[in-house]
Amino acid sequence: MAASANKVVNIDDENHLLAHITRENKDYSPLFRKIPTEIRLMIYEFAVAIDEPVRPKQIAPRSNKFAWNTSSPCPSNLEFSSMKIQPLVVVSLSRTCRSIYKELEKYPVFYRVNRFEFCYTQDLHAFLAAILPKRLAMIRTIRLLPGCHWAETWAADQVHYHQHEARRRKQAATIGHILALLNRCEHLEELSLTIQQDKYFNVAERIYKWDELANGSHKAPAFINLKIFNVFMRFTLDGEEFQLKEALRHSLLRVDAEATRILSAISRGLAARNRAFALQARRDEEKGKSDEKEDKRPQWQKDMGTETLINAAIEAAPVDFAGENRIAQDMHLMADRVSSRTRRKGQVVNSIGVVHREVPKHNADGLLAWNYKQVLDIRWGDSGDVELCMLWGYPSRDPMTSWESFHALPKDRQGEESILSFFKDRMKRRITDLEAYLQMMHSIPSPSDIANFAGGLNQFIGKDTIFGDKTPKTVKQTRIRVWTYYCKRWDRRLARLGKELNKKKEAIEAAEAAEAAEAAEAAEAAEAAAKDSKKGNQKATKKSAK
Incomplete structure (x- = not known):
C-alpha cells in the first residue's frame, strides 16, 4: 500500500485492498453523502467525549502508545498492568472505516472535548513528546494531581527534601521540558493543579515548596506563572472541585496549620499574578496593542518555545519515537518514519513503538546487566556456590x-x-505445616550465610557498593546494623520454631503413648471381662446339667 509522505492513511490509494469500500462509503453512505463535515465533527465530539478525566499512561516504558485509564487516579505500574481497560469510543470509531479514521486524524476532536489528568511528571513529559503536534494543539484542559507520590509536587526545582540532589535536578529538568512542550498546546485554555484532601496523606507534603513558588518571581519559568494556571481543591475522591480561595473557607476543609499556611500563600500568589496580568492587559490596550493575533504569552514562555528547547525536550522524553516519528498502523511504513537518532543498525521496533535493545545478560565484569524486579529464591549450588x-x-x-x-x-x-x-x-509467610516450613527454611542459605559468603557484612556493604565512597559512614553502619538485626532474627526464629516443633512432637508422642496405654488397659479389661463371662457360662452349664 502506498502512502503519502505525511499521512498514516491515504484513502485515495486506488491499489489498496479496501479501495472499493472506501469509494462506496463516499458515494453511498448517508454519513458522508448527506451530512456536512461540520455536522459530522459535532457527532464525533458527542461520541468521543468522556465524563471522567482521561489519565494517559504508557503501555510500556519508552512506548509512544498509551492506555487511557479513567478509573484509578494514580495507579502503580503493577496495578495498571493488571487493569482490564476498555478501549475508548474514539479507538473503536477510528477502526470503523478508513474514511472515518482519516477525518479523526485530520480533526482530532477527542483531544478537544476531554480533559487530561496526570499524576507524574514523567507521564506528562512522555505524552507531550509522543503525541502529534496537531493533536496537542487541540487540547483544552490539563490537570496536575500532586501527592500520588511524595516526590511529585509539580513544583519545578522546589522538590521534596527527601530526594537526593540528582533526583532534584532530574525533576527540575523534566518540568522545564514540560513547560517548553506546552508551547505546542496552542489552544490550551486551562492548566490547573488539583489538590486532593485525604485523611491518609498529609496535604502539606503534596504541596511542598509551592508557597516559595507563589511568593517568588512572576517572570520565572513555572506553572504558577502561566496566565491559564489555576488551583482547585477536592474534599472527596473525584468529588466537586472548588477554587482554592473558596476551598479555604469551606466547612469540609480538614488540614493542619502548615498546609493552611502553604494553601493561603498559593492563593495570595495567584491573586497577585492575576492582578499583574490584568494590569499588563490594560497597559497593552492603552498602547494600542490589543490585537487578538498578538502573542500574549509571558516572555519566559516565549523564550522556552524555541525549536531548540522543544527539540531538546523531545530528545529527553522517555519515548523512542516522538511526534511525527510515531509508528504508523501500517508497520511496513516504519522504515520511512524512524528518526535518524533512533535508526541504528540491528535495532528492531516492536508493535508498541519501542526500540528493542539487545543487552547481554552479563557485562564485561561478569555482573548481571539485565533489569530485574526481585530475588524470588536462594539456594545452595552443587559446587557450594x-x-x-x-x-x-x-x-x-x-x-x-x-x-x-x-x-x-x-x-x-x-x-x-x-x-x-x-x-x-520468608519470615512473614503464613505457616500451615511447621515441619515443612522449617525444612524449607533450613534448606536455603541464611542471612548470616550470605554475609559470610560475601566475606562479612563489612565487605558486603562496603567495597564496590554505593555505601563505600559515595555515602557517609553512618549510612553504611546503619545498613550493617539492619543486616545484623535480621541475621539474629532469622536465627532466633528458626530456634523458636524448632523448639515449638519439638514440643509438638513430644506432645504428639505423649498423646500417642497415653492413647496406647489406654488401649492396653481397655484390652486387659476386655480380656478379664471375657474370662469372667466364660466362667459364668461354665457354672451355668454345670447347674443345668445337674
Missing part, C-alpha cells in the same frame, strides 16, 4: 526467571535490598 532465582524486569524475558550466581549480582543498594527483602518475605 550461592545461587539466586532472579525475576527479570522490562523488557520481558523468556523465561521470566533464571538461577544466577550470587557473585554475578551487582553489589549495589538494589542487590542488597532485594536479598534482604527475600528473607523478610
Whole structure:
C-alpha cells in the first residue's frame, strides 16, 4: 500500500485492498453523502467525549502508545498492568472505516472535548513528546494531581527534601521540558493543579515548596506563572472541585496549620499574578496593542518555545519515537518514519513503538546487566556456590526467571535490598505445616550465610557498593546494623520454631503413648471381662446339667 509522505492513511490509494469500500462509503453512505463535515465533527465530539478525566499512561516504558485509564487516579505500574481497560469510543470509531479514521486524524476532536489528568511528571513529559503536534494543539484542559507520590509536587526545582540532589535536578529538568512542550498546546485554555484532601496523606507534603513558588518571581519559568494556571481543591475522591480561595473557607476543609499556611500563600500568589496580568492587559490596550493575533504569552514562555528547547525536550522524553516519528498502523511504513537518532543498525521496533535493545545478560565484569524486579529464591549450588532465582524486569524475558550466581549480582543498594527483602518475605509467610516450613527454611542459605559468603557484612556493604565512597559512614553502619538485626532474627526464629516443633512432637508422642496405654488397659479389661463371662457360662452349664 502506498502512502503519502505525511499521512498514516491515504484513502485515495486506488491499489489498496479496501479501495472499493472506501469509494462506496463516499458515494453511498448517508454519513458522508448527506451530512456536512461540520455536522459530522459535532457527532464525533458527542461520541468521543468522556465524563471522567482521561489519565494517559504508557503501555510500556519508552512506548509512544498509551492506555487511557479513567478509573484509578494514580495507579502503580503493577496495578495498571493488571487493569482490564476498555478501549475508548474514539479507538473503536477510528477502526470503523478508513474514511472515518482519516477525518479523526485530520480533526482530532477527542483531544478537544476531554480533559487530561496526570499524576507524574514523567507521564506528562512522555505524552507531550509522543503525541502529534496537531493533536496537542487541540487540547483544552490539563490537570496536575500532586501527592500520588511524595516526590511529585509539580513544583519545578522546589522538590521534596527527601530526594537526593540528582533526583532534584532530574525533576527540575523534566518540568522545564514540560513547560517548553506546552508551547505546542496552542489552544490550551486551562492548566490547573488539583489538590486532593485525604485523611491518609498529609496535604502539606503534596504541596511542598509551592508557597516559595507563589511568593517568588512572576517572570520565572513555572506553572504558577502561566496566565491559564489555576488551583482547585477536592474534599472527596473525584468529588466537586472548588477554587482554592473558596476551598479555604469551606466547612469540609480538614488540614493542619502548615498546609493552611502553604494553601493561603498559593492563593495570595495567584491573586497577585492575576492582578499583574490584568494590569499588563490594560497597559497593552492603552498602547494600542490589543490585537487578538498578538502573542500574549509571558516572555519566559516565549523564550522556552524555541525549536531548540522543544527539540531538546523531545530528545529527553522517555519515548523512542516522538511526534511525527510515531509508528504508523501500517508497520511496513516504519522504515520511512524512524528518526535518524533512533535508526541504528540491528535495532528492531516492536508493535508498541519501542526500540528493542539487545543487552547481554552479563557485562564485561561478569555482573548481571539485565533489569530485574526481585530475588524470588536462594539456594545452595552443587559446587557450594550461592545461587539466586532472579525475576527479570522490562523488557520481558523468556523465561521470566533464571538461577544466577550470587557473585554475578551487582553489589549495589538494589542487590542488597532485594536479598534482604527475600528473607523478610520468608519470615512473614503464613505457616500451615511447621515441619515443612522449617525444612524449607533450613534448606536455603541464611542471612548470616550470605554475609559470610560475601566475606562479612563489612565487605558486603562496603567495597564496590554505593555505601563505600559515595555515602557517609553512618549510612553504611546503619545498613550493617539492619543486616545484623535480621541475621539474629532469622536465627532466633528458626530456634523458636524448632523448639515449638519439638514440643509438638513430644506432645504428639505423649498423646500417642497415653492413647496406647489406654488401649492396653481397655484390652486387659476386655480380656478379664471375657474370662469372667466364660466362667459364668461354665457354672451355668454345670447347674443345668445337674
